Amino acid sequence: MTKKSPSPEAIAAWARLVRVSRQLVERTEDALKANGLPPLAWYDVLHELAEAGEGGLRPFELIDRVLLAQYNVSRLLARLEADGLVEKLPVSDDGRGQTVRITANGREMRRRIWAIYGASIAELLGARLSAEELRTLAALLGRLRYPPTSD
């Protein structure tokens, strides 16, 4: 069982992928900070909760969706609740759990973040690659997902 060594193409692509994605995220986070807005993770959670509608989501459902560790979700939700952006409701059929629902303030915050976030995406991706190239990029990246998924 020999460990495989990566091809030069794989190494080059890896380096680009890691560097570029970090830079883009960092630039976006900076833009949010510059506008007095919270980090991207807040947006992700608010976005998922907004999608989920009135029914809300259980924290454990959020975990898979936002790709955060359990304790991070737990604490992030605590901050969001403290800021009145979400509310926690007991759930009738499971005494351990709770349902988290976005509030009106949460929706408003989500809009404000998106104004900056969306503009950042437009600037960093939309302005640099054509729609066709963006589709190609997304397709290639899709093949790297784990676990491997059929698009």
Added chain:
Amino acid sequence: MTKKSPSPEAIAAWARLVRVSRQLVERTEDALKANGLPPLAWYDVLHELAEAGEGGLRPFELIDRVLLAQYNVSRLLARLEADGLVEKLPVSDDGRGQTVRITANGREMRRRIWAIYGASIAELLGARLSAEELRTLAALLGRLRYPPTSD
């Protein structure tokens, strides 16, 4: 001055880029941890220092190369030094600064990390995309770099 709104293609590509790169890095970090090895950032620094050779590098040179904040580099170097992987030398023509050089132990650690890191890249990229696709991916990502560079 209207803020632009991103195209659906840009949004989709962004989502893929951020999620996939996070997953891949995380899986690689996990592999390192599972083998009792330090984080990727250690590798990056050791790699740059190994490339730099006997002359070593000044910390501020490291900062641009590894894309870390000044205080992170400062502290990371302190840890590397404490572990005997690098050594700090005073630099003659600048009393403020120092030169950082990789040690023999540092080179050895770099090799050990690469055994896992390289295998991870081979598995996560090399096994999933062809050389041609990897080149396409790298080229598209290259166009997203900041500041815009002529390849």
Added chain:
DNA sequence: TCCTTATCGATGCAATTGCATCTATATATA
């Protein structure tokens, strides 16, 4: 030369993250 400003690198302190574990409830097994 004297004074102001810029650069190099370190660090105190607060916030965040990671790890391990805890409490509480639910589910499975006998």
Added chain:
DNA sequence: TATATATAGATGCAATTGCATCGATAAGGA
């Protein structure tokens, strides 16, 4: 039903990160 095991979510503590600032030396301008 009694007991063991699994799952939901929170949290104490240590390590790391981010922010602001500091001390020290260099460089630039009067």
